[in-house]
Amino acid sequence: MAIATQGTASNYLQRAPSPSGLAEVLDVILDKGLVIDAYVRVSVIGIEVLTIDARIVIASVDTYLRFAEAVNRLDLNQTETAGIDELRNGGSSAKQKSEGVLEGAKEKIPGLGSSDKERSR
Amino acid sequence: MAASMTSTGVYVYGVVRADELPAVSAEGVAGATVELLERDGLAAIVSRLPGEFRVKRRDLQRHLHVLEEAFAETTVVPCAFGTVLVSEADVEEALLSGRRDPLQAALARLDGMVQLNVKAVYDENELLRRLISGNPEVAKLREESGKLGDAGYYQRVRLGELVAGLVEESRRQDADAILAAVSGTVEDVALDDPGEYDALKGSFLVDRKRVDRFDSKLEELAAKLQPVARLEVIGPLPPTAFAASATAT
Numbered sequence: 068m069a070i071a072t073q074g075t076a077s078n079y080l081q082r083a084p085s086p087s088g089l090a091e092v093l094d095v096i097l098d099k100g101l102v103i104d105a106y107v108r109v110s111v112i113g114i115e116v117l118t119i120d121a122r123i124v125i126a127s128v129d130t131y132l133r134f135a136e137a138v139n140r141l142d143l144n145q146t147e148t149a150g151i152d153e154l155r156n157g158g159s160s161a162k163q164k165s166e167g168v169l170e171g172a173k174e175k176i177p178g179l180g181s182s183d184k185e186r187s188r
Numbered sequence: 189m190a191a192s193m194t195s196t197g198v199y200v201y202g203v204v205r206a207d208e209l210p211a212v213s214a215e216g217v218a219g220a221t222v223e224l225l226e227r228d229g230l231a232a233i234v235s236r237l238p239g240e241f242r243v244k245r246r247d248l249q250r251h252l253h254v255l256e257e258a259f260a261e262t263t264v265v266p267c268a269f270g271t272v273l274v275s276e277a278d279v280e281e282a283l284l285s286g287r288r289d290p291l292q293a294a295l296a297r298l299d300g301m302v303q304l305n306v307k308a309v310y311d312e313n314e315l316l317r318r319l320i321s322g323n324p325e326v327a328k329l330r331e332e333s334g335k336l337g338d339a340g341y342y343q344r345v346r347l348g349e350l351v352a353g354l355v356e357e358s359r360r361q362d363a364d365a366i367l368a369a370v371s372g373t374v375e376d377v378a379l380d381d382p383g384e385y386d387a388l389k390g391s392f393l394v395d396r397k398r399v400d401r402f403d404s405k406l407e408e409l410a411a412k413l414q415p416v417a418r419l420e421v422i423g424p425l426p427p428t429a430f431a432a433s434a435t436a437t
Contacts, residue, residue: 079418080410082403085256086305086422092248094305094380094389096255099428100266101203101294103283109197109272135348138316139330 197241197272198279201233201254202426203291208262209233214253222254225276227284230291233258234279237272259426263301265294266428294431301375301393302424304402308366308387310355314416315385319354326350355385362387362417369409373402378429387417391429399424 086092199217206229212222216235224231233254251269258264273279284291320326329347333340359382366388367377379390394402403421410419 079414080407081418081420083420083422085425086252089245089248091305091422092252095422095425095428096248096252096266096269098268099391099431100268101271101431102268103200103271103273109274133348135333135344135351137312138320138326138347138351139334139344141313141316141320 196239197237197274198276199235199237200267200271200273200279200283201235201251202258202264202266202431203284203295204231204233204258204262204264205229205295206231209258209264210261212254212257214257215250216254217247217250219250225279225284227280228288230284230288232279232284233264234276243270255426255428263295263299264426265291265298265431266426267431268428298393298427298430300396301427301430302396302399303427303429304392304394304399304421304423305390305425306366306392306406307382307389307420308362308413308417309420310358310385310387310417311415312385315355315358316351318416319351319358323354326354359387362413365412366409370402370405373398373405376430387413391425393427393430394424396424 086095199220201216201222204224206226209224209231211224212233214222216222218235218238218241220235220237222233222235225234248269255264255266273283320330326347329343329350333343333347336343363382370392374392374394376393377390378393379388382389392402406419406421413419
């Protein structure tokens with residue numbers, strides 16, 4: 068199948084047959100799929116916390132300041148070469164940032180008494 | 189019934205038609221063996237949970253691998269990660285018998301379908317360059333906040349707010365363009381909240397026979413969106429984002 072082929076000549080369309088990183092796996096299986104009524108379900112503590120932490124989006128003055136910094140950093144007349152270098156750096160730091168957040172979510176799980184299960188019937 | 193600290197549970201990965209999936213060899217959540225429980229023409233893919241169970245990062249992968257193995261063989265209605273029922277009897281009665289009709293309907297709807305997860309990721313600098321060039325208010329605020337330095341806090345907040353609004357506007361336009369481009373090749377769409385620099389993030393339900401067409405539409409689109417955004421597509425995946433309708437009774 069064409070979708071399963073990795074990469075293209077342009078690199079503007081990246082293909083992967085299966086999720087690789089934690090963020091991608093979360094996108095596929097968290098909060099997705101058949102949900103069974105609470106009255107027959109056992110709640111496993113730890114999963115909910117993982118969900119919440121992984122999904123938090125902070126929209127605040129901090130975000131605005133980040134935009135302002137990014138815009139002020141940007142030299143509109145910069146040469147193409149400089150631009151590409153900056154893009155590469157920008158791209159990798161953004162990735163590290165999101166992975167950092169997800170790692171944080173993961174770290175919280177072992178601390179929980181997640182063997183507690185409730186049956187709410 | 190009172191909450192129990194010691195009872196084990198039955199972890200459920202998904203539901204298939206009975207006899208369509210002989211076995212699953214992938215390791216289950218908590219390292220358990222994956223089994224099939226059959227009732228009324230349906231089979232639940234399950235494993236036992238140990239009493240002292242803690243969710244680990246590896247369990248996310250295990251859940252997905254079990255679903256992927258089942259999906260490679262036949263049509264599967266995936267369960268959400270962390271679906272645990274009290275007993276095997278509950279799986280057979282409450283799930284397989286109790287939801288037989290909606291599950292059969294979901295299986296029929298998902299027959300021959302794959303899920304493709306698509307993300308359109310902005311290049312921060314390219315996007316900002318596009319948004320601010322020729323915008324006089326942005327230019328003015330940049331100049332002011334540059335001159336004022338640390339004292340220009342208010343100007344910086346205002347500038348950032350303005351740019352955030354422009355990013356939002358851009359996201360709406362690009363997301364609409366993506367959805368319009370693939371609309372003829374998809375059965376269903378489930379959108380997620382996009383990240384700060386994503387134009388769009390979502391899952392598309394696509395007929396296996398149309399995957400190549402869907403892919404070439406994305407290829408065309410990627411050429412148009414570059415260099416401001418690039419597209420990432422993952423799949424074919426089990427249709428995790430399109431199973432929820434099976435809960436309707």
